[in-house]
Amino acid sequence: MFEGPVQRLIDEMARLPGIGQKTAQRLAFHLLSVEEADARRLAAAIGDMRDQVSVCERCFNVASGDLCGICRDTRRDQSILCVVERPQDIVVVERSQEFRGLYHVLGGSLSPINGIGPGQLRIGELTDRIGREEIAEIIVATNPTIEGDATAMYLARELKPLGVRVTRLASGLPVGGDLDYADELTLGRALAGRMEL
């Protein structure tokens, strides 16, 4: 145990995913040793994020206004949507620089074990968009897990009758993994070789 405020920071950081007691300790003492301004900038960034971040009204990406940067960018192809599980997945697909369309964040994948059915995902919002916007193709980029696969199949069954083309990223993605870990090259190839669902 360290002095109250130091221990409090360690405990807070140790609650973050992927950070254990040891790492938390190292980070806390690091923040104690750097310039005060640097430490305060980190604190302010956390505060600002919570104050200023919002959810994009259209695609449910993180945003700092009503719409996210991608939805505001009128040069992007408005006729093609990439469906992902989480906002972090957008960053990964963007890094591949192969995709110039828009996104839709589902907010997870089907998982009855965790009580997540179609109603808990933003699928209704997606069908609304298909009705409202001029969308010709949906690329489903859910994770290559059992749940991601099931979600992709569900979307294909629900969306195809609406007259859009539905494709799934071609394999090449690491099986059983998160989109997060896919490197840009594999993802680029997966996008190029996407398959009809």
Place this chain on the structure above:
Amino acid sequence: MKVDWVTLGNFRSYDTLEWEPDPGVNLLLGANGAGKTNLLEAIAFLSTLRSFRSVPDTGLIGDGGAAAVIRAGVSSGDRERLIEVELSRGGPRRAQLEKSRLQKTADLLGVIRVVAFLPEDLDLVKRGPAYRRDLLDAVAVQLWAAAHHDQTELDRALRQRNAFLKSGLRDDTTLSVWDARLAQSGGRVMSRRARVIETLAPHLEMAYADIAGGAERAAIGYVASWGGDIAPEATAAEFTTSIMEALERSRRADYERRLTTVGPHRDEPVLLLDGSDTRTHGSQGEQRTMALAVRLAAHRAVADMTGEPPVLLLDDVFSELDADRSAALAKTLPPDTQTMITSARPEDVPVEGRVWRVGEGRVRPAGGDTVGR
């Protein structure tokens, strides 16, 4: 395939252990509770990534410790490799091959292959079909490491489908999606089981004859959950189609019982003796011989298919057998195979080998090569 050395850190009753087994036959002697089974369990874990006593990882970690480590030097042909598995309370497993961290622990499968004879092997013959499904799936993993992935996915898809049925919701689109995902992995698992049976069958017949010396013919069959045999030459895609159709036919029953009533998890492998089920028709003695024959056949089949005999573990097996069967088993033990035999009573083991004393968290040589009997 050989284990050149193994070290354990905080694994079950072992604080730290270093052991360099003989490349031939090893006899591990020690009183009950000495830690003999624990040692074999650690070695088998490297090959199957599960405990042969079916306990979760936390049961393998030494009482009070945070993590257990199993490390081994393993050689195959003239290739030596270093493998390491760490099990920790609460955290994920970690695995290393040649000191580099593997993304998935399952990538270790195939580096070392093991076939284990266990005192409770009679369960394979006498108890329900789940024991025999597990046996086929375990042999499949020894033959094709990728089988593990399909088995894990099948299990997960099944649990998801059952959770959906439990919820009491009736939504055919959602159910059909889980049907498709279950059938996809299930088809692969079924086709592998069919190929394991095909591979195992001739070895089983010979192994049974070798041990029993009689004229009965041992065989292995498989009844799908929807009734009827399976075509051994069917492809995974064909099995997937059959599973899909069966799931659709049982949809109403499944909604009502809130459970997946058909699928590879309900299939019934059968061990046959002259065409009848050993489970229901075999004598006590025939059942015991069948259990030994199944393990021996697995060892021979894997040796045959991979070109290299797996490490053979016999945990306290001889004490369960009468003198005739003991002698027959000893005679059929494969040559050129690294073998580890445990016993509390050396006079029960009619096999020669390097003798080790197990106890107090250590494994010590018992002075020179000794004869077990």
